Amino acid sequence: MEFRLAQRHPWHGDLLLAISAAALIVTLSMGVRQSFGLLMQPIGRELGIARESFGFAIAVQNLLFGLAQPFIGGLSDRFGTRPTLIFGATIYAIGLAAAALATDSHSLMASLGLLVGLALSGTTFVVVLSAVGRIASPEQRSVAFGIVTAGGSLGQFAVVPLSQALISTLQWRGALWALCALILVIVLAAFGLPGRQRKDGQNALRPPEDALTLGCALRMASRHRHYWLLNGGFFVCGFHVAFVGTHLPAFLVDQGLDAHIGAWSLALIGLFNIFGSYLFGLWGGRHSRPWLLSFLYASRGIAMVIFLAMPLSPLTALAFAATFGFLWLGTVPLTSGAVASMFGMSQLSTLYGIVFLSHQVGAFLGAWWAGRLFDQTGSYQVIWVISIGLAVLASMLSAMTRDQSALASRPRLCGETPP
Secondary structure, three states: OHHHHHHHOOOOHHHHHHHHHHHHHHHHHHHHHHOHHHHHHHHHHHHOOOHHHHHHHHHHHHHHHHHOHHHHHHHHHHHOHHHHHHHHHHHHHHHHHHHHOOOOHHHHHHHHHHHHHHHHHOOOHHHHHHHHHHHOOHHHHHHHHHHHHHHHHHHHHHHHHHHHHHHHHHHHHHHHHHHHHHHOHHHHHHHHOOOOOOOOOOOOOOOOOOOOOHHHHHHHHHOOHHHHHHHHHHHHHHHHHHHHHHHHHHHHHHOOOOHHHHHHHHHHHHHHHHHHHHHHHHHHOOOOHHHHHHHHHHHHHHHHHHHHHOOOOHHHHHHHHHHHHHOOOOHHHHHHHHHHHHHOOOOHHHHHHHHHHHHHHHHHHHHHHHHHHHHHHOOOHHHHHHHHHHHHHHHHHHHOOOOOOOHHHHHHHHOOOOO
């Protein structure tokens, strides 16, 4: 049986090259992004920038990252993956270079906040997953998405320690220049992904005859209840990821643990998410994606309850980080796979971009609101309780979701005559 399936849907060279290139791109883009927290103290000391100002720049980066996704996704669908990635990598490098020259909070906002936020939308999941999905079979798609998603965690595990070493050796400005050069590798990796879909040509990737137009896809998605349930769950995912990723190290230090435990916690989150992203992607090809999402969100809530209920120690902190890391971005292959199942591949970049916008709105609130509540109460207790409640809500929304194809509603919503 396994041989026959391999013959029907071989993992051919073009697909393996695309997966490898996409994983490398996400590794670099997300790895550098996850390193920005390391810059908070050295930049703050030299430029006199308050932690709130630095955190707000990163929150704006998250929000713009999401706001630009539908538009960047549309550009990718229209003009192709490679030009979009080259544009994104160029803006990313300019943003890092501008940050290396920053002199105050305003220049930091313009560089790390606005430029890098825009660049991230053109160098991460929405663009590369759509490219990989076009040449992967439906049976391969969820696994392929999981492998690419794991690249983001590999970046967190590998690039974050590298960034810390660069900061220690070159100071923060020199480290940013080095990261600027590293980001430009994305330009080369972009050529490992398939080119733009064309209507003719022997080597073109031809869209299927039933491919949705952008307007039709947007009308279908806007009236599809289960698409909005996916949006709700992914909002919670963004809230959790930004809150934990931004504030867990500070929470641990507040509780008396060494700062190195916070750094190792972030590294463990990245390491274990490599396995979680791959396995949830694999399971998503075999089992119900909505039910897996429901299980994942519920598990996050349980992990937080246990973590807060147990006496805090280095061991419990690292165990929580490993557990939460396994649950970290397993939502991405499941959610993107569900969108592809509902609406097909022709407008996936745009439709998943809208879902990802929900994720980043949640991320903005998770990063900013946690800090605001801490300033008001002197504790993270309230935001932990809110996070647990949101995990329960996301689990319920996911359990109510169905990811069957929505194409049956196409004639009614798009004004087409059924065959």
